[in-house]
Amino acid sequence: MDKPQIILHIQKCVNYTLYDSKWIPCSAKFVALGNYARGTGALQIYEVSHGDFKVVKDVEKSKPFKCGTFGASSLQNRFLATGDFTGKLQIWNLESLDLPVYSVQAHKEIINSIDGIGGLGIGEGAPEIVTGSRDGIVKVWDPRQKDEPVATMEPEEGEAKRDCWTVAFGDAYSAQDRCVAAGYDNGDIKLFDLRNMALRWETNVKNGVCCLEFDRKDIAMNKLVATTLESKFHVYDMRTQHPSKGFASLTEKAHNSTVWLARHLPQNRDVFMTLGGNGSLNLWKYSYPSSRSKTDGEGVETGVAGTVDLLQNVTLSTQPVSSFDWSPDKMGLSVCTSFDQTIRVIITTKLNTI
Amino acid sequence: MPISKHEEKMVDLRVQMQQNQVELRDYLADLDSWESDIKEKEEQLRTGKTAQIEELPPVRNTIQKKKMKKKKKELKDAESNKPRRISGFDFKAWDKFDVDKALEEIDKKEKEDKTSSSEYETDEEWEMERKKHLANVEKDLGNEFLKKGEYDKAIEAYTKGMAFDATNAVLPANRAMALLKQQKFAAAELDCTVSISLDPLYVKAYLRRASARASLGKFDQAMSDYSHVLGLEPSNKQAKSEVERLQKEIKREKEVPVLSTLTEQGKGIVKPVYKQPEERSKAPLKRIHIEEIGIESTGQQYHPDLAYGATAKKVSVQEQENFEKLVSQNAPQQAPHSSSIAVESNLMPTFANERIQPVNVEPRDLRSQDQQDISLPSVETRTEHQEVLTSTIPSNVLKAQKRPSWNAASNPDSHQSPDSGSGNNQRKAPSRIETERNGTSLPSEGISIPQTSFQFQTDFRLLKNKPEAFFEYFQAIPPSHYTKLFGHSLDADMLMAVLKSLAANLSSQDLYEILTQLSMVKRFSMTTMFLSQSDKQVVRSLMEHLSKSGSRPQNDILSLSRKYEL
Numbered sequence: 001m002d003k004p005q006i007i008l009h010i011q012k013c014v015n016y017t018l019y020d021s022k023w024i025p026c027s028a029k030f031v032a033l034g035n036y037a038r039g040t041g042a043l044q045i046y047e048v049s050h051g052d053f054k055v056v057k058d059v060e061k062s063k064p065f066k067c068g069t070f071g072a073s074s075l076q077n078r079f080l081a082t083g084d085f086t087g088k089l090q091i092w093n094l095e096s097l098d099l100p101v102y103s104v105q106a107h108k109e110i111i112n113s114i115d116g117i118g119g120l121g122i123g124e125g126a127p128e129i130v131t132g133s134r135d136g137i138v139k140v141w142d143p144r145q146k147d148e149p150v151a152t153m154e155p156e157e158g159e160a161k162r163d164c165w166t167v168a169f170g171d172a173y174s175a176q177d178r179c180v181a182a183g184y185d186n187g188d189i190k191l192f193d194l195r196n197m198a199l200r201w202e203t204n205v206k207n208g209v210c211c212l213e214f215d216r217k218d219i220a221m222n223k224l225v226a227t228t229l230e231s232k233f234h235v236y237d238m239r240t241q242h243p244s245k246g247f248a249s250l251t252e253k254a255h256n257s258t259v260w261l262a263r264h265l266p267q268n269r270d271v272f273m274t275l276g277g278n279g280s281l282n283l284w285k286y287s288y289p290s291s292r293s294k295t296d297g298e299g300v301e302t303g304v305a306g307t308v309d310l311l312q313n314v315t316l317s318t319q320p321v322s323s324f325d326w327s328p329d330k331m332g333l334s335v336c337t338s339f340d341q342t343i344r345v346i347i348t349t350k351l352n353t354i
Numbered sequence: 355m356p357i358s359k360h361e362e363k364m365v366d367l368r369v370q371m372q373q374n375q376v377e378l379r380d381y382l383a384d385l386d387s388w389e390s391d392i393k394e395k396e397e398q399l400r401t402g403k404t405a406q407i408e409e410l411p412p413v414r415n416t417i418q419k420k421k422m423k424k425k426k427k428e429l430k431d432a433e434s435n436k437p438r439r440i441s442g443f444d445f446k447a448w449d450k451f452d453v454d455k456a457l458e459e460i461d462k463k464e465k466e467d468k469t470s471s472s473e474y475e476t477d478e479e480w481e482m483e484r485k486k487h488l489a490n491v492e493k494d495l496g497n498e499f500l501k502k503g504e505y506d507k508a509i510e511a512y513t514k515g516m517a518f519d520a521t522n523a524v525l526p527a528n529r530a531m532a533l534l535k536q537q538k539f540a541a542a543e544l545d546c547t548v549s550i551s552l553d554p555l556y557v558k559a560y561l562r563r564a565s566a567r568a569s570l571g572k573f574d575q576a577m578s579d580y581s582h583v584l585g586l587e588p589s590n591k592q593a594k595s596e597v598e599r600l601q602k603e604i605k606r607e608k609e610v611p612v613l614s615t616l617t618e619q620g621k622g623i624v625k626p627v628y629k630q631p632e633e634r635s636k637a638p639l640k641r642i643h644i645e646e647i648g649i650e651s652t653g654q655q656y657h658p659d660l661a662y663g664a665t666a667k668k669v670s671v672q673e674q675e676n677f678e679k680l681v682s683q684n685a686p687q688q689a690p691h692s693s694s695i696a697v698e699s700n701l702m703p704t705f706a707n708e709r710i711q712p713v714n715v716e717p718r719d720l721r722s723q724d725q726q727d728i729s730l731p732s733v734e735t736r737t738e739h740q741e742v743l744t745s746t747i748p749s750n751v752l753k754a755q756k757r758p759s760w761n762a763a764s765n766p767d768s769h770q771s772p773d774s775g776s777g778n779n780q781r782k783a784p785s786r787i788e789t790e791r792n793g794t795s796l797p798s799e800g801i802s803i804p805q806t807s808f809q810f811q812t813d814f815r816l817l818k819n820k821p822e823a824f825f826e827y828f829q830a831i832p833p834s835h836y837t838k839l840f841g842h843s844l845d846a847d848m849l850m851a852v853l854k855s856l857a858a859n860l861s862s863q864d865l866y867e868i869l870t871q872l873s874m875v876k877r878f879s880m881t882t883m884f885l886s887q888s889d890k891q892v893v894r895s896l897m898e899h900l901s902k903s904g905s906r907p908q909n910d911i912l913s914l915s916r917k918y919e920l
Contacts, residue, residue, distance in 0.1 A: 126411045150414035
């Protein structure tokens, strides 16, 4: 009976469409990004204190923001990298939001997804930002290099360009190793090895991939969660890659709706939250099998997938949840935005007892 | 009391709810303390400045770029038609880099998608970027012209580029190159200095400034530039060879100090610079036109033509009629003047064919109407194709007026003389137009009758070694001018030169008049005291000649010789 409880702590309505929210590392503050009805970008900073959260900063920029990350910034700076509707990648100093500290027209169309690594003490190697866009291209940026990406992944000429919905860093356990996973609207998942500059693995999950996330970015690839349309999500065991079969996986139905997001608990990599198109939050726990790999008939190792258990299920909104972020500093604290223009601060209890 | 299963469940649920409540309360209390903790931590982070800058790995794909590209091609999702960035150190790639093509591509791209304009956060940024781009376009244009040898156009292009982007060090350096080609060394030096101030490590600018300075003769500065280049690029061949060459140059400079000091002795005196034949400039010599200002007003030169065209014919008819009258009317006034002219025409072979006619004509043109009160008899003679043409130019009067000393003179003689003087000037004008421009002045033709003592002295210096020429020259001066002309400045040398030339050319000239007028020059007695015995001998011979000719009473000659301290 010691099930974790998901409790709505505070909620607030805003006057713009919310697309992303991120906790500012080492603080009780979070950033909300969105789109005003007049077509401008909203960037607000809230601070949580004593059962309430208040606006600390509120700026309006010319273009709507779609996504943001602190992943490539040092803990000292805590610069926010954002992707906007016009395909521009910008990095903001939250202390002075007048002008971005870095700005580049990264893509021709909207940047759907952004992820950062190498900052905040998470991930070895150079700070890098990866962006995935509707133009079908995935680009890796180094904030130290102006105007040009350090790596670009795009379909060869003649091939159809699929809308890239999600990107994620992983495998950054050494200064050289690094992987980028990208999910496309046609169900393609591609894993790019940035060390070898090669496509390491690809698969198709039949439904558009809404979200990809490694359970940890800064360790040798362990698990990858992919959420898709048609209320399904997949968990891949990334430890063992079979030359032909690839990675072992399990598939789970959830939410009775599109699974928009999956977010791993920073304090426990086997616990993750999935967020549905029906406004529901599902908390899952992954259980490893007794042996994570086995040798098949030809003597080649293949992975063995584990199982997932639903720990908790709550519905907070009638609209899809657009973003969810666990606080990296306080276990159980999270912020969640949904398309009903509401920001919610959520508390999940008893996570330490799982 | 046994409890039913249902009851047990209800109790459990109640307990659980209570537990959850406690859990949540605990969590919230914890959250509050965490909030204050994290705030403190954040403050520390902000103020602490624990800025331990870690050694970050290099930016991906900057060093092994080429290798990466190969691998990427094998990739299914390899980056394909993305323009690749060429590293600043990849010189091979830059050599192959086709600037024009790249520019065309950029232009094309700009037409295709206007989104590039939104790349910059502010309009200012974008404007700056645009100007920089334009500056580069101008630079390339300039380079093109430079290659073709169209230096003026190249300079123009670079100048435009500099207007667009004043921070680009390449533009002034390239303009300096074009200026060097045009041998505008000082301007080139200035441009190079600008370029160096923009980019103190720009080797080409130093090289160009050095060569400009070497050409300007600033060898020391050129040397320091070359040594700077060698500091930046120790293996720069051009700098090395130039340094050697310059050192030789400087050595040679030191070996021939006499030549260089010569030029410094007299200020304003230009002396030829000696150069070794191999050093001499290969550039063709340019003709430099020098116009004299002040001595003769330039206006004078076109007036003859004016008169020639419009009034010459009328004048030539009138002058014939007026001539006879004039001679009779003005005879007494004219006497000394016409006699001097007569002498002149006798003695000067070059003017042998001239007919000299004093003419009195009313001024005709508009200008002269302003000064109708001054209608002086004027003389105009002209030589052209051995033809004689005489006319009066009203502007003569003007000329006369411009010389206040002459104009103020009230005696008829001095009234006449300026006219005759200017008349002579007029006469010589057409030929002077040619001769003067060439920078040579023939003694007989080129030098006019002096109007000031300074002019006389200058001419005297020129002519004192040419007795014949000097005599001619002196003859042209009416004796009545002497007092004015020499003022206080008649020295023994000058006097002896005059007397000797007179002695050498004894003829029917009015020797007495000349000698008398000379003796009336101020401080004449002082001058005579400086005459040597041999000089006096010359004077004596002149006096003897006078007394022999008997044109003057003996008494006059005696008093004259007393004035010459005989």
